[in-house]
Amino acid sequence: MRVSIKQTGHDFLGRSTGYASLEIWTYNLRQGLTFHDSYLSTSQCSPQEPEDIESTGAALWAGSAITIGGAYTWTEVYQFAHEQNVIVVGGTCTGVGAIGGYLQGGGHSASMREFGIAADQVLEYTVVLANGEVVTANACANTDLFQALRGGGGGTYGVVINATIKAYPEMPVTAAILTIVPQDGNDDLATFLDAVATWYETTPMILEANLGGYAGWAAWDGDTLLAPKVRRLESAFGGFNRSIDNVQESMAPVVARLSSFNSKGMNVTAEYIAFPDYFTYFHEVHANSMDVGQSIIMSSRFLRSAQLADSTAVRQMVNVTAGFPGQNAFTVVGVNGGGAVALDVPNTAINPAWRESLVNNLVARNWPDTTPYPEVKAAQDDITYVKGASLELLAPDTGTYINEANYKDPNYLANFYGTTRPALEAIKQKYDPNDLFYCRTCIRSNYWYQEADGRLCYKDS
Numbered sequence: 001m002r003v004s005i006k007q008t009g010h011d012f013l014g015r016s017t018g019y020a021s022l023e024i025w026t027y028n029l030r031q032g033l034t035f036h037d038s039y040l041s042t043s044q045c046s047p048q049e050p051e052d053i054e055s056t057g058a059a060l061w062a063g064s065a066i067t068i069g070g071a072y073t074w075t076e077v078y079q080f081a082h083e084q085n086v087i088v089v090g091g092t093c094t095g096v097g098a099i100g101g102y103l104q105g106g107g108h109s110a111s112m113r114e115f116g117i118a119a120d121q122v123l124e125y126t127v128v129l130a131n132g133e134v135v136t137a138n139a140c141a142n143t144d145l146f147q148a149l150r151g152g153g154g155g156t157y158g159v160v161i162n163a164t165i166k167a168y169p170e171m172p173v174t175a176a177i178l179t180i181v182p183q184d185g186n187d188d189l190a191t192f193l194d195a196v197a198t199w200y201e202t203t204p205m206i207l208e209a210n211l212g213g214y215a216g217w218a219a220w221d222g223d224t225l226l227a228p229k230v231r232r233l234e235s236a237f238g239g240f241n242r243s244i245d246n247v248q249e250s251m252a253p254v255v256a257r258l259s260s261f262n263s264k265g266m267n268v269t270a271e272y273i274a275f276p277d278y279f280t281y282f283h284e285v286h287a288n289s290m291d292v293g294q295s296i297i298m299s300s301r302f303l304r305s306a307q308l309a310d311s312t313a314v315r316q317m318v319n320v321t322a323g324f325p326g327q328n329a330f331t332v333v334g335v336n337g338g339g340a341v342a343l344d345v346p347n348t349a350i351n352p353a354w355r356e357s358l359v360n361n362l363v364a365r366n367w368p369d370t371t372p373y374p375e376v377k378a379a380q381d382d383i384t385y386v387k388g389a390s391l392e393l394l395a396p397d398t399g400t401y402i403n404e405a406n407y408k409d410p411n412y413l414a415n416f417y418g419t420t421r422p423a424l425e426a427i428k429q430k431y432d433p434n435d436l437f438y439c440r441t442c443i444r445s446n447y448w449y450q451e452a453d454g455r456l457c458y459k460d461s
Protein backbone atom coordinates (compact mmCIF):
# COMPACT_ATOMS: atom_id res chain seq x y z
CA MET A 1 0.00 0.00 0.00
CA ARG A 2 1.20 3.50 -0.68
CA VAL A 3 0.14 6.69 1.05
CA SER A 4 -0.23 10.09 -0.57
CA ILE A 5 -0.76 13.44 1.15
CA LYS A 6 -2.97 16.27 -0.04
CA GLN A 7 -3.67 19.70 1.39
CA THR A 8 -5.33 21.88 -1.31
CA GLY A 9 -4.69 19.73 -4.40
CA HIS A 10 -3.15 22.78 -6.10
CA ASP A 11 -0.02 20.92 -7.16
CA PHE A 12 0.82 21.42 -10.86
CA LEU A 13 2.59 18.04 -11.09
CA GLY A 14 -0.20 15.90 -9.65
CA ARG A 15 1.93 14.96 -6.64
CA SER A 16 -1.07 15.06 -4.34
CA THR A 17 -3.19 12.93 -6.68
CA GLY A 18 -3.58 9.71 -4.80
CA TYR A 19 -4.60 7.32 -7.57
CA ALA A 20 -4.44 3.75 -6.18
CA SER A 21 -3.21 5.01 -2.82
CA LEU A 22 -4.53 5.66 0.64
CA GLU A 23 -4.70 9.44 0.73
CA ILE A 24 -4.34 11.60 3.83
CA TRP A 25 -6.32 14.77 3.08
CA THR A 26 -5.27 17.38 5.62
CA TYR A 27 -7.50 20.26 4.47
CA ASN A 28 -9.76 20.26 7.53
CA LEU A 29 -7.04 19.57 10.10
CA ARG A 30 -6.55 23.00 11.67
CA GLN A 31 -5.45 23.83 15.20
CA GLY A 32 -5.12 27.58 14.93
CA LEU A 33 -2.63 30.29 14.04
CA THR A 34 -0.39 31.54 16.86
CA PHE A 35 1.71 34.68 16.99
CA HIS A 36 4.99 34.69 18.95
CA ASP A 37 6.46 38.07 19.81
CA SER A 38 9.84 36.35 19.99
CA TYR A 39 10.56 32.75 19.08
CA LEU A 40 11.77 29.94 21.34
CA SER A 41 11.69 26.51 19.74
CA THR A 42 10.02 23.58 21.50
CA SER A 43 13.37 21.78 21.75
CA GLN A 44 14.93 24.79 23.48
CA CYS A 45 16.94 25.49 20.37
CA SER A 46 17.29 29.13 21.23
CA PRO A 47 19.79 31.87 20.46
CA GLN A 48 20.94 31.65 24.08
CA GLU A 49 22.78 28.38 23.35
CA PRO A 50 26.12 29.33 21.77
CA GLU A 51 26.92 25.81 20.51
CA ASP A 52 23.64 25.73 18.57
CA ILE A 53 24.38 29.08 17.02
CA GLU A 54 27.83 27.90 16.05
CA SER A 55 26.80 24.55 14.61
CA THR A 56 23.64 25.57 12.78
CA GLY A 57 23.49 29.30 12.30
CA ALA A 58 19.76 28.79 11.80
CA ALA A 59 19.10 29.19 15.52
CA LEU A 60 20.13 32.83 15.39
CA TRP A 61 16.59 34.09 14.80
CA ALA A 62 15.30 36.16 17.69
CA GLY A 63 12.46 37.98 15.94
CA SER A 64 8.76 37.26 15.93
CA ALA A 65 7.16 34.17 14.39
CA ILE A 66 3.85 32.59 13.48
CA THR A 67 2.94 28.94 14.07
CA ILE A 68 0.64 27.70 11.34
CA GLY A 69 -1.17 24.89 13.11
CA GLY A 70 -2.51 22.95 10.15
CA ALA A 71 -3.82 23.23 6.62
CA TYR A 72 -4.34 26.98 6.34
CA THR A 73 -4.15 28.75 2.99
CA TRP A 74 -1.94 31.77 2.41
CA THR A 75 -5.05 33.99 2.37
CA GLU A 76 -5.72 33.02 5.97
CA VAL A 77 -2.10 33.35 7.06
CA TYR A 78 -1.70 36.75 5.35
CA GLN A 79 -4.81 38.08 7.07
CA PHE A 80 -3.58 36.82 10.45
CA ALA A 81 -0.11 38.30 9.87
CA HIS A 82 -1.72 41.62 8.88
CA GLU A 83 -3.62 41.69 12.17
CA GLN A 84 -0.27 41.30 13.99
CA ASN A 85 1.31 44.01 11.80
CA VAL A 86 3.92 41.63 10.39
CA ILE A 87 4.98 40.31 6.99
CA VAL A 88 5.40 36.60 6.20
CA VAL A 89 7.03 35.18 3.07
CA GLY A 90 4.29 33.35 1.15
CA GLY A 91 3.06 32.61 -2.36
CA THR A 92 1.15 34.70 -4.87
CA CYS A 93 -1.75 32.24 -5.15
CA THR A 94 -3.84 32.99 -2.11
CA GLY A 95 -5.54 29.56 -2.26
CA VAL A 96 -2.31 27.55 -2.05
CA GLY A 97 -1.66 25.85 1.29
CA ALA A 98 1.00 27.39 3.52
CA ILE A 99 2.64 24.37 5.18
CA GLY A 100 2.23 21.75 2.41
CA GLY A 101 3.91 21.60 -0.98
CA TYR A 102 4.65 25.33 -1.09
CA LEU A 103 6.93 25.59 1.97
CA GLN A 104 8.39 22.11 1.67
CA GLY A 105 9.24 22.59 -2.02
CA GLY A 106 10.93 25.97 -1.51
CA GLY A 107 8.36 28.68 -2.14
CA HIS A 108 8.97 31.85 -4.12
CA SER A 109 7.36 35.10 -3.05
CA ALA A 110 6.97 38.79 -3.81
CA SER A 111 8.95 39.44 -0.62
CA MET A 112 11.70 36.84 -1.06
CA ARG A 113 14.40 39.16 -2.36
CA GLU A 114 14.01 41.14 0.84
CA PHE A 115 13.69 38.23 3.31
CA GLY A 116 14.78 35.02 1.54
CA ILE A 117 13.16 31.93 0.03
CA ALA A 118 10.04 30.79 1.92
CA ALA A 119 11.64 27.51 3.07
CA ASP A 120 14.45 29.56 4.67
CA GLN A 121 11.82 31.12 6.93
CA VAL A 122 10.82 27.85 8.61
CA LEU A 123 12.02 27.67 12.20
CA GLU A 124 10.38 24.39 13.10
CA TYR A 125 8.07 21.66 11.80
CA THR A 126 6.00 19.06 13.60
CA VAL A 127 5.86 15.92 11.50
CA VAL A 128 4.05 12.57 11.65
CA LEU A 129 6.52 9.96 10.38
CA ALA A 130 5.77 6.80 8.40
CA ASN A 131 5.96 4.76 11.64
CA GLY A 132 3.35 6.98 13.31
CA GLU A 133 5.80 8.81 15.57
CA VAL A 134 5.27 12.57 15.96
CA VAL A 135 8.57 14.47 15.90
CA THR A 136 9.90 18.01 15.94
CA ALA A 137 12.29 19.00 13.17
CA ASN A 138 14.31 22.16 13.64
CA ALA A 139 17.89 23.41 13.77
CA CYS A 140 18.62 21.25 16.84
CA ALA A 141 16.34 18.20 16.52
CA ASN A 142 16.06 15.88 13.51
CA THR A 143 18.09 18.41 11.55
CA ASP A 144 18.30 16.14 8.50
CA LEU A 145 14.50 15.94 8.28
CA PHE A 146 14.37 19.71 8.82
CA GLN A 147 16.77 20.11 5.90
CA ALA A 148 14.72 17.85 3.59
CA LEU A 149 11.48 19.67 4.43
CA ARG A 150 13.03 23.02 3.61
CA GLY A 151 13.11 22.71 -0.17
CA GLY A 152 13.34 18.95 -0.84
CA GLY A 153 9.64 18.68 -1.71
CA GLY A 154 6.43 17.67 0.05
CA GLY A 155 4.61 14.36 0.15
CA THR A 156 7.51 12.01 0.76
CA TYR A 157 9.25 12.40 4.16
CA GLY A 158 6.23 12.54 6.48
CA VAL A 159 3.01 14.45 7.13
CA VAL A 160 3.69 18.00 8.32
CA ILE A 161 1.06 19.06 10.83
CA ASN A 162 2.39 22.47 11.74
CA ALA A 163 5.16 24.89 10.86
CA THR A 164 6.58 27.93 12.61
CA ILE A 165 7.85 30.62 10.28
CA LYS A 166 9.64 33.93 10.70
CA ALA A 167 7.63 37.15 10.73
CA TYR A 168 8.98 40.62 9.95
CA PRO A 169 7.68 44.06 10.97
CA GLU A 170 5.29 45.61 8.40
CA MET A 171 6.69 48.38 6.24
CA PRO A 172 5.60 50.56 3.32
CA VAL A 173 6.31 49.32 -0.21
CA THR A 174 6.55 51.30 -3.44
CA ALA A 175 5.60 49.48 -6.62
CA ALA A 176 7.14 50.07 -10.03
CA ILE A 177 4.80 48.81 -12.76
CA LEU A 178 6.39 48.43 -16.16
CA THR A 179 4.31 47.49 -19.20
CA ILE A 180 5.04 46.84 -22.88
CA VAL A 181 2.00 46.90 -25.16
CA PRO A 182 1.82 47.17 -28.97
CA GLN A 183 0.39 50.50 -30.13
CA ASP A 184 -3.15 50.37 -31.55
CA GLY A 185 -3.29 48.47 -34.84
CA ASN A 186 0.34 47.35 -34.64
CA ASP A 187 0.65 43.58 -35.14
CA ASP A 188 4.43 43.51 -35.60
CA LEU A 189 5.33 40.39 -33.58
CA ALA A 190 9.09 40.61 -34.14
CA THR A 191 9.38 44.06 -32.56
CA PHE A 192 7.25 43.01 -29.59
CA LEU A 193 9.55 40.02 -29.05
CA ASP A 194 12.61 42.27 -29.42
CA ALA A 195 11.17 44.43 -26.64
CA VAL A 196 10.49 41.37 -24.47
CA ALA A 197 14.06 40.12 -25.00
CA THR A 198 15.42 43.56 -24.09
CA TRP A 199 13.24 43.54 -20.97
CA TYR A 200 14.92 40.23 -19.91
CA GLU A 201 18.30 41.89 -20.33
CA THR A 202 17.24 44.67 -17.95
CA THR A 203 16.27 42.28 -15.13
CA PRO A 204 19.77 42.26 -13.56
CA MET A 205 19.58 46.08 -13.43
CA ILE A 206 16.21 45.90 -11.68
CA LEU A 207 17.54 43.44 -9.10
CA GLU A 208 20.72 45.42 -8.61
CA ALA A 209 18.50 48.39 -7.77
CA ASN A 210 17.15 46.22 -4.93
CA LEU A 211 13.71 45.72 -6.45
CA GLY A 212 12.01 42.36 -6.92
CA GLY A 213 8.76 41.05 -8.34
CA TYR A 214 7.13 39.24 -11.23
CA ALA A 215 6.25 39.58 -14.89
CA GLY A 216 3.88 37.83 -17.24
CA TRP A 217 3.85 37.97 -21.02
CA ALA A 218 2.03 36.40 -23.93
CA ALA A 219 2.57 36.85 -27.66
CA TRP A 220 -0.89 35.76 -28.80
CA ASP A 221 -4.44 36.30 -27.60
CA GLY A 222 -5.68 33.27 -25.69
CA ASP A 223 -7.50 31.98 -22.65
CA THR A 224 -4.33 31.73 -20.59
CA LEU A 225 -4.61 30.90 -16.90
CA LEU A 226 -1.95 33.09 -15.36
CA ALA A 227 -0.55 35.77 -17.70
CA PRO A 228 -2.04 38.45 -19.97
CA LYS A 229 -4.71 37.13 -22.35
CA VAL A 230 -3.53 39.49 -25.10
CA ARG A 231 -0.13 40.40 -26.55
CA ARG A 232 1.63 42.35 -23.82
CA LEU A 233 4.21 42.18 -21.05
CA GLU A 234 3.26 43.28 -17.55
CA SER A 235 5.81 43.49 -14.77
CA ALA A 236 5.68 44.81 -11.22
CA PHE A 237 8.47 45.23 -8.69
CA GLY A 238 8.46 46.26 -5.05
CA GLY A 239 10.87 48.50 -3.19
CA PHE A 240 10.62 47.95 0.57
CA ASN A 241 10.66 51.04 2.77
CA ARG A 242 11.43 53.27 -0.20
CA SER A 243 9.87 56.45 -1.53
CA ILE A 244 8.40 56.88 -5.01
CA ASP A 245 11.26 59.22 -5.97
CA ASN A 246 13.84 56.70 -4.85
CA VAL A 247 12.28 53.79 -6.78
CA GLN A 248 11.70 55.95 -9.85
CA GLU A 249 15.35 56.98 -9.82
CA SER A 250 16.42 53.31 -9.61
CA MET A 251 14.18 52.37 -12.51
CA ALA A 252 15.27 55.27 -14.74
CA PRO A 253 18.04 53.38 -16.61
CA VAL A 254 15.68 50.43 -17.21
CA VAL A 255 12.91 52.67 -18.53
CA ALA A 256 15.41 54.58 -20.68
CA ARG A 257 16.66 51.33 -22.22
CA LEU A 258 13.16 50.13 -23.09
CA SER A 259 11.80 53.52 -24.19
CA SER A 260 13.54 53.19 -27.56
CA PHE A 261 10.67 50.83 -28.45
CA ASN A 262 8.19 53.72 -28.19
CA SER A 263 9.33 54.85 -31.63
CA LYS A 264 9.00 51.30 -32.98
CA GLY A 265 5.28 50.76 -32.48
CA MET A 266 5.29 49.80 -28.78
CA ASN A 267 3.98 51.67 -25.74
CA VAL A 268 6.41 51.28 -22.86
CA THR A 269 4.95 52.72 -19.68
CA ALA A 270 6.18 52.95 -16.11
CA GLU A 271 3.95 53.81 -13.17
CA TYR A 272 4.88 54.16 -9.50
CA ILE A 273 2.51 53.63 -6.58
CA ALA A 274 3.28 54.00 -2.87
CA PHE A 275 1.48 51.51 -0.62
CA PRO A 276 1.19 51.98 3.15
CA ASP A 277 2.21 48.38 3.85
CA TYR A 278 3.28 45.11 2.22
CA PHE A 279 -0.17 43.56 2.77
CA THR A 280 -1.86 46.17 0.56
CA TYR A 281 0.96 46.14 -2.02
CA PHE A 282 0.80 42.33 -2.31
CA HIS A 283 -2.97 42.12 -2.64
CA GLU A 284 -3.29 44.97 -5.14
CA VAL A 285 -0.29 44.07 -7.30
CA HIS A 286 0.59 40.37 -7.11
CA ALA A 287 -2.16 38.22 -5.56
CA ASN A 288 -3.77 35.69 -7.90
CA SER A 289 -5.89 32.58 -7.68
CA MET A 290 -6.78 29.58 -9.77
CA ASP A 291 -9.35 26.81 -9.39
CA VAL A 292 -7.92 23.41 -8.51
CA GLY A 293 -7.89 20.82 -11.30
CA GLN A 294 -6.97 22.98 -14.32
CA SER A 295 -5.36 21.26 -17.32
CA ILE A 296 -1.91 22.78 -17.63
CA ILE A 297 1.70 21.84 -18.27
CA MET A 298 4.71 24.01 -17.61
CA SER A 299 8.46 24.05 -17.73
CA SER A 300 10.58 26.41 -15.67
CA ARG A 301 14.26 27.29 -15.54
CA PHE A 302 16.52 29.33 -13.29
CA LEU A 303 18.53 31.88 -15.31
CA ARG A 304 21.87 33.26 -14.20
CA SER A 305 23.11 36.79 -14.93
CA ALA A 306 25.49 35.64 -17.71
CA GLN A 307 22.62 33.87 -19.46
CA LEU A 308 20.42 36.97 -19.23
CA ALA A 309 23.25 39.02 -20.73
CA ASP A 310 23.48 36.81 -23.84
CA SER A 311 21.12 38.84 -26.02
CA THR A 312 21.17 36.47 -29.01
CA ALA A 313 20.38 33.42 -26.88
CA VAL A 314 17.66 35.25 -24.93
CA ARG A 315 16.03 36.44 -28.17
CA GLN A 316 16.04 32.86 -29.49
CA MET A 317 14.42 31.58 -26.30
CA VAL A 318 11.77 34.32 -26.49
CA ASN A 319 11.07 33.43 -30.10
CA VAL A 320 10.45 29.77 -29.25
CA THR A 321 8.48 30.28 -26.03
CA ALA A 322 6.21 32.86 -27.71
CA GLY A 323 4.53 29.97 -29.52
CA PHE A 324 1.75 30.25 -32.08
CA PRO A 325 -1.88 31.40 -32.20
CA GLY A 326 -4.25 28.99 -30.47
CA GLN A 327 -1.56 27.45 -28.25
CA ASN A 328 -2.51 29.33 -25.06
CA ALA A 329 1.21 29.72 -24.39
CA PHE A 330 2.27 32.16 -21.70
CA THR A 331 5.29 32.97 -19.59
CA VAL A 332 5.59 34.01 -15.95
CA VAL A 333 8.94 35.38 -14.81
CA GLY A 334 10.00 35.58 -11.19
CA VAL A 335 12.47 38.45 -10.98
CA ASN A 336 13.56 38.01 -7.41
CA GLY A 337 17.05 36.52 -7.28
CA GLY A 338 20.04 37.90 -5.42
CA GLY A 339 19.49 39.74 -2.13
CA ALA A 340 18.45 37.42 0.70
CA VAL A 341 17.79 34.60 -1.79
CA ALA A 342 21.52 34.25 -2.42
CA LEU A 343 22.41 33.78 1.27
CA ASP A 344 24.00 30.47 2.20
CA VAL A 345 21.31 29.27 4.64
CA PRO A 346 22.21 26.09 6.55
CA ASN A 347 19.84 23.09 6.80
CA THR A 348 17.99 23.62 3.55
CA ALA A 349 17.57 21.46 0.45
CA ILE A 350 17.10 24.28 -2.04
CA ASN A 351 18.56 23.47 -5.46
CA PRO A 352 21.84 25.47 -5.34
CA ALA A 353 21.14 26.77 -8.86
CA TRP A 354 18.23 28.75 -7.42
CA ARG A 355 20.43 30.70 -5.02
CA GLU A 356 22.91 31.48 -7.80
CA SER A 357 20.30 32.63 -10.33
CA LEU A 358 18.50 35.93 -10.81
CA VAL A 359 15.35 34.91 -12.64
CA ASN A 360 12.98 31.94 -12.66
CA ASN A 361 11.34 31.67 -16.10
CA LEU A 362 8.21 29.56 -16.47
CA VAL A 363 6.55 28.78 -19.80
CA ALA A 364 3.18 27.03 -19.83
CA ARG A 365 0.21 25.97 -21.89
CA ASN A 366 -3.31 25.24 -20.68
CA TRP A 367 -6.31 23.69 -22.40
CA PRO A 368 -10.01 23.01 -21.73
CA ASP A 369 -10.89 19.67 -20.12
CA THR A 370 -12.78 18.60 -23.26
CA THR A 371 -9.61 18.72 -25.42
CA PRO A 372 -9.02 15.40 -27.29
CA TYR A 373 -6.00 13.44 -26.04
CA PRO A 374 -3.87 13.83 -29.22
CA GLU A 375 -4.02 17.63 -28.77
CA VAL A 376 -3.18 17.31 -25.07
CA LYS A 377 -0.21 15.10 -25.94
CA ALA A 378 0.93 17.61 -28.58
CA ALA A 379 0.86 20.41 -25.98
CA GLN A 380 2.79 18.27 -23.48
CA ASP A 381 5.42 17.43 -26.10
CA ASP A 382 5.66 21.07 -27.15
CA ILE A 383 6.35 22.23 -23.59
CA THR A 384 8.77 19.36 -22.98
CA TYR A 385 10.74 19.14 -26.22
CA VAL A 386 10.33 22.59 -27.78
CA LYS A 387 9.59 25.40 -25.34
CA GLY A 388 11.12 23.80 -22.24
CA ALA A 389 14.07 22.64 -24.32
CA SER A 390 14.69 26.23 -25.41
CA LEU A 391 14.98 27.24 -21.75
CA GLU A 392 17.37 24.39 -21.09
CA LEU A 393 19.44 25.42 -24.11
CA LEU A 394 19.74 28.93 -22.69
CA ALA A 395 20.63 27.70 -19.18
CA PRO A 396 21.95 24.12 -19.41
CA ASP A 397 23.72 24.27 -16.04
CA THR A 398 20.91 25.43 -13.76
CA GLY A 399 17.70 23.56 -12.99
CA THR A 400 14.01 23.95 -12.38
CA TYR A 401 11.81 24.94 -9.44
CA ILE A 402 10.21 21.66 -8.34
CA ASN A 403 6.79 23.16 -7.59
CA GLU A 404 6.49 24.71 -11.05
CA ALA A 405 8.13 22.00 -13.09
CA ASN A 406 7.27 19.69 -15.95
CA TYR A 407 5.81 16.34 -14.83
CA LYS A 408 6.95 14.93 -18.21
CA ASP A 409 10.56 16.13 -17.86
CA PRO A 410 12.72 13.16 -18.98
CA ASN A 411 15.65 14.56 -16.99
CA TYR A 412 13.68 15.47 -13.87
CA LEU A 413 16.05 14.02 -11.27
CA ALA A 414 18.90 16.33 -12.29
CA ASN A 415 16.70 19.28 -13.16
CA PHE A 416 14.56 19.17 -10.00
CA TYR A 417 17.09 18.24 -7.34
CA GLY A 418 20.55 19.04 -8.71
CA THR A 419 23.28 18.15 -6.24
CA THR A 420 20.86 17.78 -3.30
CA ARG A 421 19.55 14.38 -4.46
CA PRO A 422 21.97 11.95 -2.70
CA ALA A 423 21.43 13.62 0.69
CA LEU A 424 17.66 13.72 0.18
CA GLU A 425 17.54 10.03 -0.76
CA ALA A 426 19.47 9.13 2.39
CA ILE A 427 17.07 11.18 4.55
CA LYS A 428 14.07 9.56 2.86
CA GLN A 429 15.49 6.09 3.55
CA LYS A 430 16.14 6.97 7.19
CA TYR A 431 12.65 8.32 7.93
CA ASP A 432 10.58 6.22 5.51
CA PRO A 433 12.62 3.02 4.86
CA ASN A 434 9.70 1.23 3.16
CA ASP A 435 8.76 4.11 0.85
CA LEU A 436 5.29 4.29 2.40
CA PHE A 437 4.86 7.85 1.12
CA TYR A 438 4.93 8.03 -2.65
CA CYS A 439 4.34 10.81 -5.14
CA ARG A 440 5.31 11.10 -8.79
CA THR A 441 8.71 12.84 -9.32
CA CYS A 442 9.24 13.04 -5.53
CA ILE A 443 12.48 11.77 -3.98
CA ARG A 444 12.86 7.98 -4.43
CA SER A 445 9.83 7.76 -6.74
CA ASN A 446 12.29 6.67 -9.45
CA TYR A 447 12.72 3.35 -7.61
CA TRP A 448 9.09 2.49 -8.36
CA TYR A 449 7.00 2.04 -11.48
CA GLN A 450 3.27 1.79 -11.86
CA GLU A 451 1.64 -1.24 -13.46
CA ALA A 452 -1.45 -0.94 -15.66
CA ASP A 453 -3.73 -1.85 -12.74
CA GLY A 454 -2.23 0.97 -10.63
CA ARG A 455 0.01 -1.23 -8.48
CA LEU A 456 3.47 0.11 -7.67
CA CYS A 457 6.39 -2.24 -8.26
CA TYR A 458 9.97 -1.85 -7.11
CA LYS A 459 12.85 -1.38 -9.53
CA ASP A 460 16.53 -0.83 -8.91
CA SER A 461 16.98 2.76 -10.08
Ligand SMILES: Cc1cc2nc3c(=O)[nH]c(=O)nc-3n(C[C@H](O)[C@H](O)[C@H](O)COP(=O)(O)OP(=O)(O)OC[C@H]3O[C@@H](n4cnc5c(N)ncnc54)[C@H](O)[C@@H]3O)c2cc1C
Binds near residue numbers: 158
Ligand atom coordinates in the same frame (compact mmCIF):
# COMPACT_ATOMS: atom_id res chain seq x y z
C1 LIG B 1 -2.38 29.74 -9.05
C2 LIG B 1 -1.10 29.22 -8.44
C3 LIG B 1 -0.12 30.15 -8.07
C4 LIG B 1 1.05 29.69 -7.46
N1 LIG B 1 1.95 30.62 -7.02
C5 LIG B 1 3.08 30.20 -6.41
C6 LIG B 1 4.00 31.14 -5.87
O1 LIG B 1 3.78 32.35 -5.88
N2 LIG B 1 5.15 30.67 -5.33
C7 LIG B 1 5.42 29.33 -5.28
O2 LIG B 1 6.49 28.98 -4.78
N3 LIG B 1 4.56 28.42 -5.74
C8 LIG B 1 3.39 28.82 -6.30
N4 LIG B 1 2.50 27.89 -6.77
C9 LIG B 1 2.88 26.46 -6.73
C10 LIG B 1 2.63 25.85 -5.36
O3 LIG B 1 3.76 26.09 -4.54
C11 LIG B 1 2.45 24.33 -5.52
O4 LIG B 1 1.32 24.08 -6.33
C12 LIG B 1 2.34 23.60 -4.20
O5 LIG B 1 2.71 22.25 -4.40
C13 LIG B 1 0.95 23.65 -3.60
O6 LIG B 1 0.98 23.10 -2.30
P1 LIG B 1 -0.36 22.56 -1.59
O7 LIG B 1 0.07 21.88 -0.36
O8 LIG B 1 -1.33 23.68 -1.51
O9 LIG B 1 -0.90 21.56 -2.70
P2 LIG B 1 -1.16 19.95 -2.68
O10 LIG B 1 -1.51 19.63 -4.09
O11 LIG B 1 -2.16 19.58 -1.66
O12 LIG B 1 0.22 19.32 -2.27
C14 LIG B 1 1.40 19.56 -2.99
C15 LIG B 1 2.51 18.61 -2.54
O13 LIG B 1 2.76 18.77 -1.15
C16 LIG B 1 2.48 17.57 -0.44
N5 LIG B 1 1.83 17.94 0.82
C17 LIG B 1 0.70 18.68 0.98
N6 LIG B 1 0.43 18.83 2.28
C18 LIG B 1 1.40 18.18 2.96
C19 LIG B 1 1.67 17.98 4.33
N7 LIG B 1 0.89 18.47 5.29
N8 LIG B 1 2.77 17.25 4.68
C20 LIG B 1 3.58 16.73 3.73
N9 LIG B 1 3.37 16.89 2.41
C21 LIG B 1 2.30 17.61 2.03
C22 LIG B 1 1.62 16.73 -1.36
O14 LIG B 1 1.78 15.34 -1.12
C23 LIG B 1 2.17 17.13 -2.72
O15 LIG B 1 3.35 16.41 -2.97
C24 LIG B 1 1.29 28.30 -7.30
C25 LIG B 1 0.30 27.38 -7.67
C26 LIG B 1 -0.89 27.84 -8.20
C27 LIG B 1 -1.94 26.84 -8.56
